[in-house]
Amino acid sequence: MSPVHIKPAGHWPLALLLTCTPLVCGAGKPPPQEYLDPETAATVTIVGEPLVFARSRIDLAANSRDYVTAAAAAVDRSGRISYVLVVYFWSTVDPRIHTDPLPDLEPLVLQVDDRRIEFSSRERSPHDAGIGVPVHPPPGRAVTPVVYHTDLGTLRSLAECRRLTLVAETPVTTITYELWEDQRAALRAFVRQMSGGP
């Protein structure tokens, strides 16, 4: 899969608004946000805050980490709703010294308690999945997201589980990313809203 790089310039106001809304609304459980994607004409509902996994890279630089940001979204096209995870792989390590091979993007594997759940990406680009505007992009970075398909039941499992880690396979080894920003409460609110609950 070769993701197409999203040009966010034209949609920075919307992306910025969506990113800042939880801050404006105050702390606590950030609510999901719904908007009409101007590029794809899909109604997109995104989680208030994404999950962020991290792997320490003190072997390369102090306080540097590799991160994976995963944001749940629901894409409504003509009443047909599909659920996706919009995932960004990014790092705070200087790329000049970050020579490790990147993890395989397919499949994405999450260890959810005792369950290993694999997510696959079937679309050529996020745009094909109905995502035109960047969803919770990492701050200050132009990172190409990968969109993985999922369903509401799986998202519920992620939101309610006791332990959640991300497992990535590289050509060399298997890497575990621990949960760095635990926004399962936001994911719970998202699942509740999409389930038709209050």
Next chain:
Amino acid sequence: MRVSDARRGLHRLLLLAAGLLAAVSAPAQIIGRAPLRLVNGIDVAELDDMVLLTMVFNCSMRFLSNLPASEGKEVRIQLGPLADCGLSPLALVATETPPLLGGAGIVSGARLEGIAPGQVTLTLAFARPEQFVIVPGADPRALRLRIINHARRKTRVLVGQPDELESFAINLDSEPRAFDPASVELARQRLRAPIYVSELTVNGEKWYRLRAGPIEDRKQAERLLERALSDYPRAWLAIADDAETTRGAAPGTQHEVLPPVAKIGSDPPLPAEELKQLLVQARAELQKHDYPAAITTLTRLQRQPEFPDRSSAQELLGLARERSGELAHAKAEYEEYLRRYPQGEAAERVALRLRTLRAAEARARTGREAPGTKRGWEVSGDWSQLFRYDGSRISNGAPPPNTAANVPLAAQTQSENAIFNDLGLLARRRGVSYDFIARLSAGYDRSFQSSATALGNPTRVSVASLEVLDRPLGLLARVGRQVSVEDGILGTFDGLFLSWNFKSAWSLNAAAGYPVEQLILAPQTRERFETLALHYAAPGRHWDGSIFAATEQFQGFKDRRAVGLEGRWLVSTASLVGVVDYDTFYHSLNTASFIGTVMLPARWSLSFDAERRNSPVLTTRNALIGQPVTDLTGLQQAFTIDQIYQLAHDRTPVTQNFSFTANKPLGQRFQFTAIVTATQTGATPASGGVAAVPATGNLLTYQVQLFGNSLWQADDFNVLTLTHGNTEVGRIDSAALTSRFPLGGAWRLGPRFTYDRLTELAGGSTQTTYIPSALLDWQRGRWLLQLDTGAQLGSRAAFLQLANGTFVQTQNTTRYYVSLSYRFTFQ
């Protein structure tokens, strides 16, 4: 229910007569007296690879269009009531909630309402988004909808690849420490299901899983998951992933001695290519249900020394034994698999199969449910009551100047005051080899009117049947009152239906019985029919089809003798369904109907419907239309047999209908639809003392609809409909606005307003009608409550002569109705 042919013809004659004579004498114009209910019921049959909905109407309906075209969580089917419905073009159609028989968990609701003049919309709601296709039948009093790609995964052994084999469990919770017995017992009490704990090691750490199951049926498992989520928010559906607690005998079973299995390596080794071919041959034999041959081939492979696919052969041998009913041998083969391939690819599902077989045996022996299985009868159904009051008031305007003033006072008429009671029951028992289904759909109508036109208090039975499916043989038998509109069968009948799936893609169907004219009557033996049909539906193909032959006799007369074919072609972007029914006795094309849909770029979808029908279906009984007798024996007093056959032909006009629908979403919240319909009903000659009926000519109707969702608030639904068309009585222009929006909680309100203007052909008078109405409903869980109320305010400007000879220039009609209903669904 079939209205008798004589009444259908009489309704049509009255409709035309009213239009033609309006300028000379005007009976009090009560606008649109519809039959009591337009939809008799909706029968939902779950088949192996699809779900078939059969919608049965109380009069003939013309299919116009459906939106969305092929996929969605809801479908709105637009229908045009034909002449035997007795509806005038401006008829006010009260909302109906047709009884649903079957389909629990698939079809969540059905509603019929009038949105545009001369049309009704039947809305079907599904529990989840589905793919579907509309299938016409030979008889316009029924319509089918197929839900396709609705996988009915079953954990019983099916002919097919081993990876179709599944059992399910609900993983309620997982913890890295053991569950205490109180938690297990609490789960058992909450869910009333077998509960067990399994273990799993993940990354060197042991996890404990609290589970409910195993469950054979996926649908059952999904229902249990829904129930479990409120107490166990981490619950998820586990599919054939649990081996530790499924190995070994079920509690309560005695140790049994199983038959021996063939010894590995007892035959000299065969070349690899020949082993591959034998395995392919064995799979083909299983596909063809030739279990003895498959067992022979697989046993030969079992006697081979170890080879790469031997584990697959071992599993298939267990399957073949089980399918052929040799359960002890099946268990032995499964045990052999687990002994020889404990880490095999199929180990977990084989272990589950073994546990299921043992549990079934334990139940048969002890008479009690063994842990891990749930068998027995599953009963579902619904009970509903609907009360409807419908009244009209006619008031006449001032007489013209210089005429005698003897205008009658306003007159009140009550056209309906009744309560309708409906009961639907579906009882199903799934077994390893046999399925049993009992169906009942019945109702009782109680009228509070005392007039001659009152309803009466009839008890009606729409469906009352028993069905058994022998899975190993592929044989299905259904006896009793049932409904079908394929294979040349024309609706409801009392009789027997047989279907034999003799090869993987081929089925032979046969039916015989007595057609049902009225649901309030017991089986009537003066009519009978027989049909025979051959179906082809190969798995994985995009088309299927059938041919049929049907005969019908009425009072000893040949009533109908037809041959026909049906075909369906379905791909992801297009579909085409066709039905042809040709009467070889009358040499007449009864039905040629083609419905197609194609998805185009830029999200356009186009649908077309081209139909040519004898309307009604050409049968010898049609000779009774317009006659003063009610059976052919009476008619024979005045006519010869050949004359009777000719009368039947003369009383059967040909209807041609062409409709074209274009549909396109506009953004995310709007959808635009344009429909053009052309209808023509042919003339019938004068014969047998019955007057000729002229042809209608080409009647064109143009309609545009704009749908909008979430305009005023989330989840609201709005549709604006503009119609311009020609009917048999005149030109209609109409604008209608329909909305539905949530009020809060489970309440929804649906206000509607329609403005109609009819310019009559005869005399050029105009009728203006305003129809405000509102539907309030509350739906939660198993309950549905509806309150529907509306009015029809009509004004007719014409030079009218009343029954007493007085002339007036205007006449106003006020009609109002209220209906209150509820439905309770149980399962």
